[in-house]
Amino acid sequence: MTSHLKGVTKSTMTDEARKALCEYKRENSSCTQKDLQLWLENKFHLKVSQGTISNTLKMSVDYLAANYLEKRKDIKRHKPAKYPDMEKVLYEWFLQYQDRVNMTGELILEKAKETMKILYPQQDQEHTFSQGWLEKFKLRSTQGIKNA
Structure with a gap:
């Protein structure tokens, strides 16, 4: 290349x-x-x-x-989050509610969509939250979120 x-x-x-x-x-x-x-x-x-x-x-x-x-042994490429503010808010929400709510991947994806609408209303329609995005979000976050 x-x-x-x-x-x-x-x-x-x-x-x-x-x-x-x-x-x-x-x-x-x-x-x-x-x-x-x-x-x-x-x-x-x-x-x-x-x-x-x-x-x-x-x-x-x-x-x-x-x-x-x-x-970082399992990470092949270092790619930053496209929407770091949204991920920060989402991660803080996760930490706040992880002991009170049964955290599922589906719930995290739903909260990500809601947070995206609030923080980035102009880009909300063009961003999709897939299982792949969820797995990468978990990797970018600390070890605690991997179990969700």
């Missing part, structure tokens, strides 16, 4: 590669982003842009956390 950057083929960095990059930068603080690009190419056979290096280093605290890789 070709990237929009001239001469750079699209590569997807794994969390392991991102963590290794952050550790290498921590141990070699004088390295430039260009040096880190070359290091990644030699060590992991990945060609990435300087923007990717920069974005990875910005999140180095997360990547270097002791349990970060364990929590």
